[in-house]
Amino acid sequence: MIKGDAPKVLVINCGSSSIKYGLFAMAPGHLIASGLLERIGEQVSLIRYRAENAQGEPVEHQQEIEAADHRAAFAHITVVLRNASGLEAGQEPDAIGHRVVHGGEAFSASVAIDQTVIDTIRNLIPLAPLHNPANLTGIEICREAFPSVPQVAVFDTAFHQTMPPHAFRYAVQETWYSRHGIRRYGFHGSSHRYVASRAAGYLQRPLEDLKLITLHLGNGASAAAIQHGNSIDTSMGFTPLEGLVMGTRCGDLDAAIPLHLENVLGQSADELEEALNRDSGLKGLCGSNDLREVLASEQAGDERARLALDVYCYRIRKYIGAYFVALDGLDALIFTGGVGENASLIRSRICQGLEKLGIAIDPEANDRTVEEISEIGRGGYSVRVLAVRTNEELQIARETLSVLTG
Template sequence: MKVLVLNSGSSSIKYQLFRDQDWVAIASGLVARIGEAEGEIKLNWLDDQGASHSSQESLPIPTHQAGIDRIIRSLRESGVLTDVAELAAIGHRVVHGGARFKHPAIVDDSVVAAIREVIPLAPLHNPGHLAGIEVARALFPSVPSVVVFDTAFHQTMPPTAYRYAIPESFYSEHRIRRYGFHGTSHHYVAKRAAAMLGKPLDQCNLITLHLGNGASATAIRAGQCIDTSMGLTPLEGLVMGTRSGDIDPAVLIYLCKHLGFDADALDRLFNRQSGLVGLCGVNDMREIDQLAAAGDERAELAIGLTTHRLKKYIGAYYAELGRVDAIVFTGGIGENSAEIRRRACEGLERLGITLDAEANDSRASRGERRISSASGEVKVLVIPTNEELEIAQQSRLAVMG
């Protein structure tokens, strides 16, 4: 059997197809520019001998239904999916599940209603997710659709971690609390870290750092999330590509009172114009590294501020956990930027965190690896994330009961 994973956005659908006997991704691709005059479809697949192939075409994709139709047709034409009956499940990524969903859910009308209900908490993401879910249900009623929520892994946080110190009514009536995001990634790398440590996950205390254009940190005790850096939305926490992360709320009040900002202007400023791009005009850490090496002061400030905030979260979560088995770097920056990893861990030797400079700086190393020194009490690991695989496996488990 196979599992198809769909990540539907407002104008795109990313997808992967997995075999469930060995969890190899036998196909992946993208449908882009849905609703525009000229859409784009990309497909990469493996044939029976394991050789890689790819195809690309441009044509109008007016709706999500047309996009998913074309995905299935492309998979059939490539030979990796001869019949929809081969699908054990269709797994869907959903950014926000509110407080209700702690586990994957097989989609029914009540699940759809619950996802729709929290659209105000994720207006840029949940509508696109819902479009893909509803089309998949309509096109393939015999194939279970399963939703895996980015917020689910964080639902084990205690109230002391997820509540804000604001009047009770804002929580009880309007659901204003910290939810956390990137949970699928944090869960995946936590399981892989436990395997690398040779311990059951429920015996591991971990700090996981998902660092990319969006970035978050999570404290994991005995395999469960007890705190995470993102909040009501993905804006809170670490410095990100275009998001500010933590900021004094009085800054928003000042901007409204003295500079005439309204809610939409604040949204643009802190979600799209801040973070790395606000500090130095660039949100690609590779380019920022090059600029800093050439003496660009704004780029150096962006790196320094990023790693300063990272170090604060590592220290805070270390204090919260009491004992840390490993720190895990993942995401595009976490996996590839030796400089960010070095600076984030620099000066933490008294906490048992020491890097092996050669292991950290090795440009030839890829995949899962340890970069801490042999004498380091806390292991420091680099683990490439694989959210699609995690969604596929959780979806298969959900339909198996």
């Protein structure tokens, strides 16, 4: 168990070729150091990190390194933490929280990591073959590096385990679900949970009393319907491919289309999966997955860019309408993620025509830079519209601390 008034929690997000980390002093949740090490396994890797100087001011650093594998990468991160974050030689974090993408139905909450948890995450690899193996690598390396430090797994899918069966079941053969776990799981759970809680605090109402729609809009994007603090529906499904149009993912798609293309183009399942995940979405429609580039191209008269944005915003509006019905009303609409927090024009376009649902944007408020939380809705309408800066790493740190302190 964790002792002390200001425990330090290290958050690890381990990807297939990168490690993102953050070290928090949990009183009340101050970020001491953070960074990203990427291009693991390439000839030259890159580490970028932020740490406080002697005056307590954040300073950004960047350097090229050699990191042939994740163990070598974590050795570099450990050196950075020792040198720049107040972890003296021989000192360890008080706890480590790991982002794990897929918990299936096995995990409906964050859990302390033991061998049984590790084995279960490994058994879930078929549900997330691109993510869970890397997440496991991070867990195993940290257990070797810090064997006495308690560690916690925080699952992207856990927040959405409150969805009722009518929301998470697909209309397919029963055995597909019972034997193979074919159902909707949802992702971005830490972000949806964090911004819902922040919105409740801002609105000065208990989260349990609120009906919320949260829109996590970035290169990956998802919507969630949150009632009484619980997710009752979300746009991503069995994988993160379902739902909204994203940077490179197609979102909702007729299931027969890949089968048709397999016959017509002779492409393999792996090739089609790559196309739907890496070359679709905004990129497929207009050639770029960077929303800033798409907006600039539209302003320059590019019709493909205009269509891409129309499709993007229309899909989000459809989900808002559907979740308004699912929630039987709405107290607040929340934008978050890189696009949701920074693209005021996209927020405005998404909310066009939603006045009958009580949703309208205040143009002046919407154009201001979003701080931690900003109200951007027009007065006199029933639904509050907020832009909230998400902090998935802090949410993971909080859940880690909660698990270990009971």
